[in-house]
Amino acid sequence: MLTLTCPYCGITAEETELHPGGEAHLTRVGPTGTDEEFEAYMFARKNPKGVNFERWRHAYGCGKWFLAARCTATLQVFGTYKSQNAHPPADIVAAIRKSRPDWNPDWTAE
Amino acid sequence: MSDAPKSGRYSVFAIAKQALRQHSGWNRAWASPAPRDRYQVVIVGAGGHGLATAYYLGKNFGITDVAIIEKGWLGGGNTGRNTTIIRSNYLQDPSAAIYDKALKLYEGLSQDLNYNVMFSPRGLIMLAQTEHEVRGYKRTVYANNLQGVSTEWLDPQRVKDLVPIINLDGPRYPVLGGLYQARGGTARHDAVAWGYARACSDMGMHIIQNCEVTGVETDGGQVRAVNTSKGRIGCDKLAMVVAGHSSQLAEMAGFRLPIESVALQALVSEPVKPCMDVVLMANTVHGYLSQSDKGEMVIGGGTDGFNNFTQRGSWQHIEETVRALIETFPMLSRLKMLRQWGGIVDMTGDRSPILSTTPVGGIFVNCGWGTGGFKAIPGSGWAMAELVSKGTPGPLAADFGLNRFREGRFIDESVAAGVAH
Ligand SMILES: Cc1cc2nc3c(=O)[nH]c(=O)nc-3n(C[C@H](O)[C@H](O)[C@H](O)COP(=O)(O)OP(=O)(O)OC[C@H]3O[C@@H](n4cnc5c(N)ncnc54)[C@H](O)[C@@H]3O)c2cc1C
Ligand SMILES: [Zn+2]
Numbered sequence: 220m221l222t223l224t225c226p227y228c229g230i231t232a233e234e235t236e237l238h239p240g241g242e243a244h245l246t247r248v249g250p251t252g253t254d255e256e257f258e259a260y261m262f263a264r265k266n267p268k269g270v271n272f273e274r275w276r277h278a279y280g281c282g283k284w285f286l287a288a289r290c291t292a293t294l295q296v297f298g299t300y301k302s303q304n305a306h307p308p309a310d311i312v313a314a315i316r317k318s319r320p321d322w323n324p325d326w327t328a329e
Numbered sequence: 330m331s332d333a334p335k336s337g338r339y340s341v342f343a344i345a346k347q348a349l350r351q352h353s354g355w356n357r358a359w360a361s362p363a364p365r366d367r368y369q370v371v372i373v374g375a376g377g378h379g380l381a382t383a384y385y386l387g388k389n390f391g392i393t394d395v396a397i398i399e400k401g402w403l404g405g406g407n408t409g410r411n412t413t414i415i416r417s418n419y420l421q422d423p424s425a426a427i428y429d430k431a432l433k434l435y436e437g438l439s440q441d442l443n444y445n446v447m448f449s450p451r452g453l454i455m456l457a458q459t460e461h462e463v464r465g466y467k468r469t470v471y472a473n474n475l476q477g478v479s480t481e482w483l484d485p486q487r488v489k490d491l492v493p494i495i496n497l498d499g500p501r502y503p504v505l506g507g508l509y510q511a512r513g514g515t516a517r518h519d520a521v522a523w524g525y526a527r528a529c530s531d532m533g534m535h536i537i538q539n540c541e542v543t544g545v546e547t548d549g550g551q552v553r554a555v556n557t558s559k560g561r562i563g564c565d566k567l568a569m570v571v572a573g574h575s576s577q578l579a580e581m582a583g584f585r586l587p588i589e590s591v592a593l594q595a596l597v598s599e600p601v602k603p604c605m606d607v608v609l610m611a612n613t614v615h616g617y618l619s620q621s622d623k624g625e626m627v628i629g630g631g632t633d634g635f636n637n638f639t640q641r642g643s644w645q646h647i648e649e650t651v652r653a654l655i656e657t658f659p660m661l662s663r664l665k666m667l668r669q670w671g672g673i674v675d676m677t678g679d680r681s682p683i684l685s686t687t688p689v690g691g692i693f694v695n696c697g698w699g700t701g702g703f704k705a706i707p708g709s710g711w712a713m714a715e716l717v718s719k720g721t722p723g724p725l726a727a728d729f730g731l732n733r734f735r736e737g738r739f740i741d742e743s744v745a746a747g748v749a750h
Contacts, residue, residue, distance in 0.1 A: 241589070255735065258584070261678075262678055262734045263585040264585065264586070266586075266590055266636060267577070268576075268577055273635065291636045292638050292639065294637070
């Protein structure tokens with residue numbers, strides 16, 4: 220069973236204690252957004268076969284939303300981090316590159 | 330085009346003739362040619378939908394310069410992994426139209442393909458186990474009757490008459506009635522893929538197995554070729570029909586789809602004597618049940634909630650499914666489970682499929698069938714062939730375009746069908 224460690228309360232929870240919330244780091248489109256931008260924000264998904272960043276809620280625990288880095292092809296978990304991060308933090312990136320040397324971030328850190 | 334001998338017509342005379350020759354004269358059901366360097370149409374994915382698309386391209390539009398490229402073996406994806414439930418009792422009109430077209434084609438498919446797909450219209454009941462479902466399914470009955478798809482509402486006693494092994498008085502989920510489609514049922518999943526494959530091969534199309542598409546070549550917004558593990562293959566038109574890998578194919582061509590891939594699993598019990606001769610769906614508890622011809626109880630469950638490409642199920646979903654079903658079917662508690670497996674299903678936001686043109690000229694997608702596309706194979710292939718040959722969708726596919734997500738014009742079957750269908 221998939222287990223993830225909640226970065227808020229520190230509990231290592233099984234999948235049944237958690238609720239999945241889909242792709243992480245989506246940027247919300249504002250009221251001036253075009254139809255195309257809204258469509259991309261609401262529906263277009265990366266859905267990668269490999270490294271994936273996703274939202275989870277510690278539903279039957281502390282209740283917080285957090286983020287996880289996971290491989291969808293092997294179910295390997297690279298780590299979890301708090302939702303306040305605009306991008307995956309350095310330690311998560313390092314953990315991914317340790318087992319996926321060819322993987323590169325697709326964001327540019329500000 | 331293909332030099333391979335045709336498979337020959339299957340009939341009682343052919344069996345008699347072969348019996349006299351110790352069955353030494355059967356030809357292969359389909360050829361395994363080396364790819365040519367270009368085709369008019371390349372279809373990626375030899376699942377049911379890809380093969381049916383090819384078949385109706387040939388049959389309805391006379392296009393036979395077609396290759397169907399498959400990274401594994403044909404029918405080895407979701408087509409060979411599903412619980413084979415067939416029905417057409419959907420709520421929304423566009424869904425009823427395409428699923429009922431599929432059901433009508435299934436009714437004559439064995440004859441059409443000269444291949445026994447073992448279509449078994451044994452009747453299908455969708456159990457109502459909450460007040461919400463009672464209201465929802467009664468509404469579906471009314472909608473179906475307006476659509477010309479005949480379904481009826483069953484009270485609990487009629488459910489019991491049709492399904493003697495059911496327990497109506499479960500403490501958590503009592504059976505309050507059911508939505509019944511007498512024309513619904515099952516078919517042999519492999520045979521559907523094999524029958525279409527044989528017919529496509531006999532028309533001279535190339536089915537190329539063990540060949541993975543790794544890239545899509547475009548030029549000025551127009552498709553030119555695919556790159557594969559067996560080299561570059563040029564094409565005028567490209568149909569992506571790869572279910573759980575649709576996002577990956579789309580990425581090769583430079584666009585994104587409203588698709589998420591998740592695992593859906595099923596399991597079967599040891600074989601037992603005939604005990605249930607209808608198909609049963611219990612959507613509240615995510616349990617789908619039928620008895621195979623071999624006697625196994627075939628059980629489908631719910632999907633995982635997270636993205637997953639591993640074709641494995643997860644333990645707690647088996648537990649969840651079986652726990653819930655045992656309350657409604659107490660006899661299941663005595664059965665040993667034999668096998669369990671998973672498939673990667675392609676889920677859209679409104680739980681309806683996509684048959685569409687794409688941002689790239691000459692590329693068409695057929696995906697998003699999610700947990701419920703086996704039943705749709707003939708209708709989907711029919712509509713997709715029209716889309717690919719004409720370049721614009723016909724009446725069956727028109728509402729299922731990608732533009733519906735931009736326009737907010739959903740075909741919302743998630744409300745109608747609970748979750749899975
Ligand atoms: C456990 C389970 C139970 C189900 N139960 C039902 C049911 O009861 N009733 C129902 O109607 N539906 C059911 N479904 C859904 C149904 O199986 C699917 O909707 C349907 O089979 C999809 O067919 P397809 O041809 O689109 O995809 P598939 O059969 O998955 O075919 C796609 C093919 O594309 C190939 N491919 C992928 N990437 C590439 C590449 N890069 N290059 C070359 N080839 C590639 C794959 O190998 C695969 O063979 C179930 C699904 C599962 C998993
Ligand atoms: Zn927590």
